[in-house]
Amino acid sequence: MANTGNTLLALITGAAIGAGVGLLYAPEKGEDTRKKLSKEAKKAKNRLDRQVNETSKHLSESAKSAKYNFESKLEETLSSASYKADDILSAMEGKLEELRAKNAKFHAESKVDEMKSKTKNALS
Numbered sequence: 001m002a003n004t005g006n007t008l009l010a011l012i013t014g015a016a017i018g019a020g021v022g023l024l025y026a027p028e029k030g031e032d033t034r035k036k037l038s039k040e041a042k043k044a045k046n047r048l049d050r051q052v053n054e055t056s057k058h059l060s061e062s063a064k065s066a067k068y069n070f071e072s073k074l075e076e077t078l079s080s081a082s083y084k085a086d087d088i089l090s091a092m093e094g095k096l097e098e099l100r101a102k103n104a105k106f107h108a109e110s111k112v113d114e115m116k117s118k119t120k121n122a123l124s
Helices: 002-025 028-122
Strands: none
Touching: 002 028
């Protein structure tokens, strides 16, 4: 991109210098010189417009490409994060079930111990 700008600047500068030197050494009437100068200025403007359009098109294509790459990477990252979150949730659900089972077993054992104690006291 920087090279395009430098090339464009060199082109414009060269055209201006060439036109100026040509005018200084041209053995023509002022009216003819003004017509030529106007014609050359229009040509330079057209070249500049073409170069600006090409540069704008290139920049637009580069921006679209960068946007597409960013969106792809973002989607990939979000997808990966989603899978990891699913894995974490599954692991947590498994641990929760283990804790519930241990808690149920503990309560059942407590009830059995309580019943044994009551039975023992009743028999005594």
